[in-house]
Structure formats: structure tokens, C-alpha cells
Amino acid sequence: MDDSEIVGLYFERSEEAISRTDEKYGALAKKLAYNILGTHADSEECVLDAYLAVWNSVPPERPKSLKAYLLGIVRNISIVRLRHDTAKKRSRDLEISFDELEALLPDRGFSPGSNDGEISEAISEFLRGESRDSRLIFLRKYFYFDSIAEISARFGFSEAKIKSSLKRTRERLRKFLTERGIYI
Numbered sequence: 001m002d003d004s005e006i007v008g009l010y011f012e013r014s015e016e017a018i019s020r021t022d023e024k025y026g027a028l029a030k031k032l033a034y035n036i037l038g039t040h041a042d043s044e045e046c047v048l049d050a051y052l053a054v055w056n057s058v059p060p061e062r063p064k065s066l067k068a069y070l071l072g073i074v075r076n077i078s079i080v081r082l083r084h085d086t087a088k089k090r091s092r093d094l095e096i097s098f099d100e101l102e103a104l105l106p107d108r109g110f111s112p113g114s115n116d117g118e119i120s121e122a123i124s125e126f127l128r129g130e131s132r133d134s135r136l137i138f139l140r141k142y143f144y145f146d147s148i149a150e151i152s153a154r155f156g157f158s159e160a161k162i163k164s165s166l167k168r169t170r171e172r173l174r175k176f177l178t179e180r181g182i183y184i
Contacts, residue, residue, distance in 0.1 A: 003066040
């Protein structure tokens, strides 16, 4: 069943929509939540919360990509959960990812006119201009929170190459944002 058919089930308020969503994207959603939270129980709970959030928001929302819509919700719920939980549960890799991202995002004091939508669109525009490998490596690290080792195994590159690619991509992104008046 494709995404538009599943979204149609949400519009019909059919509970089958949730089971179809779980069949199609459940494993990916749980992996994303697990990458952030590090426990299966918390991950399952966040994914269930995400299904409820999708149920409550579709309709009126009609996502173009159910996968992206669901994973965005899973990611946000998982991050909120992580921040709520004790700092002891944070993995070192995740802390590094957050620190690296924080260093790229604008300080509201220096870039008061920039809103989250503008920043998000600028980052999307930047990533569309990147090579396929650079874009996918960046997304695996900063959206899916995969570890360097997981990214290395997925792409068949050395860990050093992944780290180097991420560093160069962050530098290009910083320059790109600055050129668009979004100051770090």
C-alpha cells in the first residue's frame, strides 16, 4: 500500500491506517528512536506516541511523504523525551551530534530576524546542492543520529572518511548560511 492510500485511511478515520503505517515504517521509526534514546522500551513508547500524533494531525494535514512526516514526529518526540530523561542516558555519540549541530545553528542574538522555517529551508536548499554521498552521510548523522561506525558500514567508507566528510559539509553549511544572512 502506498503512502497516499495510507493517508486516505487516516482521512477515513480507519484504525487500519496505524497498522499499515507500522507495517511500512515501524522498523525504521523504532531504529530512529533507538538511535536517540538508546533503549528499546523508550523507543517503542515514542513510536506509539508518534502514531497517536499522526492520527491526531491527519486530517487536517495531508503529508506529501508519510515517511518524512512520521519520522519527523518520531525524532521530535524522542529528542523531547531524551531531554526530559536524566543526562546519564545520553550516549556520547548523541551528545557530540547535538554539540556539532548547535555550533551550526544561528544564535538568536546575532540573527534575530531568522526564524526556524527560514533556517530549515536554507539547510534543505544547501543539502539539495550537495553530492549524494555528502547529503546522505549528513542526514544519517544529524537526522537519524547514526553512529560514525554505522554510517561507515552503510556506505563502505572508512570512519576517517566519514568524519572528514561531515567536517567539510558542516564548514560548507556554515558558509552557506552566513552568505544568506543567517549568522552563526
